[in-house]
Amino acid sequence: MKEEKNQPNGISRRKFIQGAAIGTVGIASAGFLAGCSSEGANQDASEPKTEQTANWTTPPEPIPESEIKNTIETDIVVVGAGSGGMVAALSAAEAGAKTVLLEKGSKSYAGPMWMAAIDSKLQKSMGVNIDKHEAVAEICRYGGHLADQKLVKLWADKSGEAMDWLTDIVESAGLKMMVETDLKVGYYKSYAVGHVVVPDPTPEIAHLGEYGSPLYIPVLTEKAKQLGIDIKYDTPAVQLIQEAGKVIGVIAGSPDSYTRYNVSKGVILATGGYGRNEEMLNDLCPTAQYCGSSIVPAVASGDGIKMAVWAGGALDPLHGVMVFDRGVMHKDTGTLGAPWSGGYLRTGSQPFLRVNVRGNRFVNEDLPYDYLWDASIMEPENVSWQIWDSNWKEDITRFHTTICSRVVPHPQAPPRDGLDYVEQEHASFIDKGLILKADTIEQLAEQMGVPVNNFKATIDRYNVLAKQGNDEDFGKIDFRLSTIEKGPFFAAKLSGTLLCNINGLRIDTNMQVLDENHNPITGLYAVGNDSGSFFSYNYPQMFGGLALGRTITFGRVAGISVANA
Missing domain, CATH: 3.90.700.10 (Succinate dehydrogenase/fumarate reductase flavoprotein, catalytic domain)
Structure with a gap:
């Protein structure tokens, strides 16, 4: 089995993760961390065994009951209060689910601007008509079809509806939604999909922080409070709770003062991906080492993806x-x-x-x-x-x-x-x-x-x-x-x-996380940069705002799906 040593890290790692449920000690004894070479198998029993170094894939020890000070019962927990998490929480609450929103920062992250959608009411009013099948084909082509075309089609079908929902909210707050219709001329076709929240009236000159998510996140936050969503800032999620393979909750907080959140419906992960986690970038996406700068927010440290992998979640085969x-x-x-x-x-x-x-x-x-x-x-x-x-x-x-x-x-x-x-x-x-x-x-x-x-x-x-x-x-x-x-x-x-990772956890069209056998993990969902199955190799730059558009759309799909579970 020497050949396995020469394969990409992701292959041997995911074989390793399949045994995660037996725990750290069990995994080590199973031999996956020691390698599969014949030399290792025939190693003399008298030779001292070297202790294996834990990495991000290694499940941590369960948090002791003595450190869990509170227990909260709820229908849904959303982890991460950025665009995807906020939309998922609002959508779940609107569907009648009791919802808790956890955020490890002191406030929600707001940075992106453009949101790609097709067939929004604003586009229709402007005469913008985009062939959905052409858009789906082009997005899949950018990723060499290393994507789930059903998910790309789902974005094309549902993004307009999601954008209409968001437009109604921001307009009620005195803001304006616009679509960029002045397109680039060149060899690569550009599409009029980019929606942006702007002030009303709209200035000609504005800078980062003066349009896009910095405008709509405060509006969504206020709406979340009105709907009774329990938002917990400075509360990092650290471990999922599983019972017979089903995710039944999450533990969050800090050592010696953790809170257990038991869920009746599910946990939605929306923590922003792993773009600031050097270990995960080196392991999953070494091409990131060819970048000389980064504007990834510090909160994107891979928390959601790690927790899901420890719970048996599968990752995209290649990462970009x-x-x-x-x-x-x-x-x-x-x-x-x-x-x-x-x-x-x-x-x-x-x-x-x-x-x-x-x-x-x-x-x-x-x-x-x-x-x-x-x-x-x-x-x-x-x-x-x-x-x-x-x-x-x-x-x-x-x-x-x-x-x-x-x-x-x-x-x-x-x-x-x-x-x-x-x-x-x-x-x-x-x-x-x-x-x-x-x-x-x-x-x-x-x-x-x-x-x-x-x-x-x-x-x-x-x-x-x-x-x-x-x-x-x-x-x-x-x-x-x-x-x-x-x-x-x-x-x-x-x-x-x-800017961010574009690959993550395998998901289905309900945003439910899949295991290595492509079966959904009951009670576990992912959106935004925690999720995968959509992009690969390259980000389709000519669809302005596709990453955030996917996040908004799938956040809404996830919130409704879990509320109705």
Whole structure:
């Protein structure tokens, strides 16, 4: 059985997890942690046995009864009070279920903006008509069909209804829902699915925190209180309670003062995934180590997925991460991987010239965000340099990028930062050494540390292509070419920015967690980044807000499903 040592960690790990129910000591004695080589099997009994190191897959010891100070009876517990958890809790309560909402932070996480949906009443009123089967096919294609097409179709069928529900709530609070209909032109088709909550009236300029979930989370929180949902902040869930394989509750709180929550219907996991858990990223998704920065919230430490795995839940066979090509790094001290300490350059996704560390162009720069990151990984040192000149404002305006890479406001899109704001941000990055600035191309090459002659030749060639309006080398659309002639000149060393994991627990169309045999675990459900079965390999960037749209939609499906269980 030596071959198993050479397989990906996920395969041997999941074989190991199948024995989780026998407990930590039983697993160790079963030999899974020691490996299956013939040498191990024939090891002399007199040799000292080495103690195996526990990792995130190892079930913890049961919490002693002496540390459980309170017991609460309820119908449903939702773990995590972000978008998915809040929607699930509200939907369950509206369906008549007594609901407790646990959140380990002092408040709900609010960050994402766009929410993808099809056939919302707002889209219908605007004449937006999207072929559901085409959308499902395209989403599955992005993931190489390593997805449950039934779930993707479920999103397409139910997302409009879920968005209508949310629209009614936010509009009653004096806010407004809009759909981004100004779409990107290019080789990759874009879809008018992105819904965003904005102020009413809507400003032309706005920044992070002034639209999207930071606006609707407080509204949902207030509605949850009105419905009698018991929200417990600063209360991390730590262990699920099982009886004969059925999840019957969850233990939450802190050592010496835990509370047992017994449920009559089920537990819904919505803890935000494992994007901030270095051990889990290394184990499940090592490509995350090619990112130079991260904007994953600290609360996304894998709590829900770990608890489910300890309870016998199965994971997607391959894992990926959502990545934007905006991870700016210091040219000398910047590193890839943990602790992902680089910055976030919002113009990193603009289709300016990209070169590798040898000063050579290597790709059509007009790609979906993670595709350009992928292309950069293939180059020496797994990074690239983005190059622009002092005409950058005119260039960005002409590039006409959309969704979250959009800088210039447009009436058919939510508010954006604007060029003046970006100029201030660039100045700050120049001061920090994250953007290089030089009066000549030769000086810029020297600062970057790339071969001057190669770099100069690349710039000269790119200028020829831009002036003739025909990218003979890589086929970039003509209006996204830009000359680099007017000094001063600028460069930023870019990698990926990590946003979240896109794979997680296997689920069915009721959001119920599946075991290794694809059978549902009674009483256990998952949504958002705790769940899987939907994405793989790459995030479909051209469906603006698909991750949050799935989270909202499936949060609603889960809440109703469990309430009616």
